[in-house]
Amino acid sequence: MAKSTSKEAISAEEKIKAAARKVFTQKGYAATRTRDIVEEAGLNIALLNYYFRSKEKLFEIIMLEKMQEFFGIIIPFLHDETTTLDKKIEQITNRYIDMLLQNPDMPIFVLSEIRNNNGLFKKIQVGKILQSSHFVRQLKEKQPGVQPLHFIASMLGMIIFPFVSKPVFKSAGVLNEHGFATMMEERKKLLPKWIKAMLGTK
Amino acid sequence: MAKSTSKEAISAEEKIKAAARKVFTQKGYAATRTRDIVEEAGLNIALLNYYFRSKEKLFEIIMLEKMQEFFGIIIPFLHDETTTLDKKIEQITNRYIDMLLQNPDMPIFVLSEIRNNNGLFKKIQVGKILQSSHFVRQLKEKQPGVQPLHFIASMLGMIIFPFVSKPVFKSAGVLNEHGFATMMEERKKLLPKWIKAMLGTK
DNA sequence: AAATAATTTAATCAAATGATTAAAATATTT
């Protein structure tokens, strides 16, 4: 062992990981070259293989991390037995939008990498967690005639889709970076109102 | 000139294009090898370069085609001055879902390739078309206090997001292929009702 | 301080991949 990280020194390993987070999420696995990553980190290409063995192993680490963030963030709210359905909707909307504003590339990265490679994703038990949640029970109770998945897909769609389509709106000249942030702040208020209106329909 | 396409003979050029459509939309530009495409077409690798000069040029052709489909399909409805707002919502929802059921890989393909390369997308004037549309005027009239983009992002999110997240729900065991199709058929009824409810909130 | 262990570098390798070439096969025109 070397490098006592006593002060502020960031280890080469951590620099590579940080660079990998950035480059992988921006360009995706296939379009990323190991050389892009080490260049971003200001380091040597052999170090990547020294610390992580291969591009694929490094990717798995980053991907698992990102999936945990992407799916994990709402789990506590889903299971909270002390909150009303309306409260959960507000919490999930707010919390998710805040997190994605910090990680705007995350959704399209996670979703398109899962398309390319289900294997990693299956390690995370999203399906069971979701279906056994208090949130789903509350949705069923409120609208027994409609599959809860419809509401969930709609809610997540309204939250996540703007991030996925941001490049489209930007290069179409409909939105700039600042306009997007403003829009997402407004959505924290709008979406709960709209989702409640949806749940109120017969 | 050779190959008179008098009967059913599909030209090599068209076989390659068809294969390219399939492989590019399934795996994306970077993860696609020219060898994948010609193999899918049952042809020789030199033919791809003979007819299309390069992987990139072939990709541009496919990408422009897909963007036209992805964005173009709703344009006639957006501009129809004879229909009510509610009618437009029904038409767009129905038409879009039907088209995407035929092309389920299209959204994630188009959206992630635009992220990687704005250049091509800018050739299509989506921004201006949208903002000058009858649909947007009707949205403004109905809810002057809310930017039309909020409604559009929500509507498109509810339509498109299920396709983008289909691999997630499938490998999470929440949905199989048939369940997904059923769900999307149900959504043709549900979404217009929900969008109208959103537009009805104060 | 010497010996040992860990980290970093420059140089290189092997495989994958987009592209080309020259010849063969097929179709079209004269």
Add this chain to the structure above:
DNA sequence: AAATATTTTAATCATTTGATTAAATTATTT
């Protein structure tokens, strides 16, 4: 049918790219 043009193939090239190696450097232990 001969001449010409087009299409297809097998073989090969050049570059890119993930990975390795052996030596140099730096840190840690004895």
